[in-house]
Amino acid sequence: MALVTSKEMFQKAYEGKYAVGAFNVNNMEIVQGIVDAAKVEKAPLILQVSAGARKYAKHIYLMKLVEAAMEDSGLDICLHLDHGEDFEICKSCIDGGFSSVMIDGSKFPFEENIELTRRVVEYAHERGVVVEAELGRLAGVEDAVKVAAKDASYTDPDQAVEFVERTGVDSLAIAIGTSHGAYKFAGEPSLDFARLEKISNMLPNFPLVLHGASTVLPEFVAKCNQFGGQLKGAQGVPEDMLLQAGKLGVCKINIDTDLRLAMTASIREHFMTNPEHFDPRQYLKPAREAIQAMVQHKIKNVLNCSGRA
Numbered sequence: 001m002a003l004v005t006s007k008e009m010f011q012k013a014y015e016g017k018y019a020v021g022a023f024n025v026n027n028m029e030i031v032q033g034i035v036d037a038a039k040v041e042k043a044p045l046i047l048q049v050s051a052g053a054r055k056y057a058k059h060i061y062l063m064k065l066v067e068a069a070m071e072d073s074g075l076d077i078c079l080h081l082d083h084g085e086d087f088e089i090c091k092s093c094i095d096g097g098f099s100s101v102m103i104d105g106s107k108f109p110f111e112e113n114i115e116l117t118r119r120v121v122e123y124a125h126e127r128g129v130v131v132e133a134e135l136g137r138l139a140g141v142e143d144a145v146k147v148a149a150k151d152a153s154y155t156d157p158d159q160a161v162e163f164v165e166r167t168g169v170d171s172l173a174i175a176i177g178t179s180h181g182a183y184k185f186a187g188e189p190s191l192d193f194a195r196l197e198k199i200s201n202m203l204p205n206f207p208l209v210l211h212g213a214s215t216v217l218p219e220f221v222a223k224c225n226q227f228g229g230q231l232k233g234a235q236g237v238p239e240d241m242l243l244q245a246g247k248l249g250v251c252k253i254n255i256d257t258d259l260r261l262a263m264t265a266s267i268r269e270h271f272m273t274n275p276e277h278f279d280p281r282q283y284l285k286p287a288r289e290a291i292q293a294m295v296q297h298k299i300k301n302v303l304n305c306s307g308r309a
């Protein structure tokens with residue numbers, strides 16, 4: 001077992017027409033739930049850390065958790081920075097032991113995004129670290145990603161080819177209609193598969209990445225809503241669309257919101273039936289199991305990567 005880059009994982013995923021799950025981690029129970037799932041399913045695994053997660057849990061704790069997870073499970077793991085917003089945070093994660101970083105220059109004009117990405121690629125590749133970049137803009141609101149839906153713009157296929165050639169980046173996140181968080185579509189869910197196919201054909205044997213890929217299953221929304229209607233109108237990406245994306249050159253599928261929903265639904269349900277509990281282990285153990293069940297479900301039904309580790 002070792003900390004690995006995503007290079008080989010993506011090569012196999014591309015050839016096998018499936019995707020590797022990249023799951024966001026913030027604490028020990030989340031790491032354990034995801035890793036236990038990958039171990040049972042013998043699935044390739046990317047654990048990703050956002051700037052917010054790094055701030056919440058601290059870089060050193062997350063590193064040690066992932067080290068422990070590899071030793072305990074015997075799995076190879078790729079440790080990835082999610083949505084690095086500048087050169088400095090990418091450098092800090094590269095120097096601090098990550099095997100993969102994302103430089104998200106999608107908010108910048110094309111030439112600036114290229115310049116920034118190229119700088120990170122140069123620094124990362126000299127140190128054996130791989131880089132993901134983003135071209136086009138997703139809608140939705142996250143800690144570090146605040147893009148009004150009206151400003152979202154889909155990835156231009158010609159620009160994607162030029163971007164990859166000029167930056168030397170290892171993978172590219174594209175915008176085809178997904179968005180971050182629990183509210184992805186106002187009406188019928190739809191992704192621009194014609195655009196995805198075009199980009200994929202123009203970039204043969206190159207791994208594409210899909211952000212904002214949670215499915216927001218109604219069962220979990222309902223459980224989270226047990227104390228009120230906080231998640232009214234929540235809607236995610238249907239699972240068949242994600243399976244389809246995996247066949248069209250998408251090698252990495254990012255999932256965070258579904259883990260949050262699974263964990264929160266479990267904890268809320270726990271307190272509905274056990275209001276007298278106050279030992280954190282009483283509600284964090286089922287929460288960890290809920291994460292594991294969610295990740296196993298993804299590996300089998302959404303990513304199609306069971307048995308590919």
Ligand code: G3H
Binds near residue numbers: 052142144145180
């Ligand atoms: O796309 C962002 C991920 O869901 C991480 O979210 O920045 O709130 O940790 P965060």
Ligand code: 13P
Binds near residue numbers: 180210211254256258
């Ligand atoms: P979701 O909010 O759909 O889970 O997307 C997560 C993501 O893209 C992390 O980078």
Ligand code: ZN
Binds near residue numbers: 180212
């Ligand atoms: Zn994202």
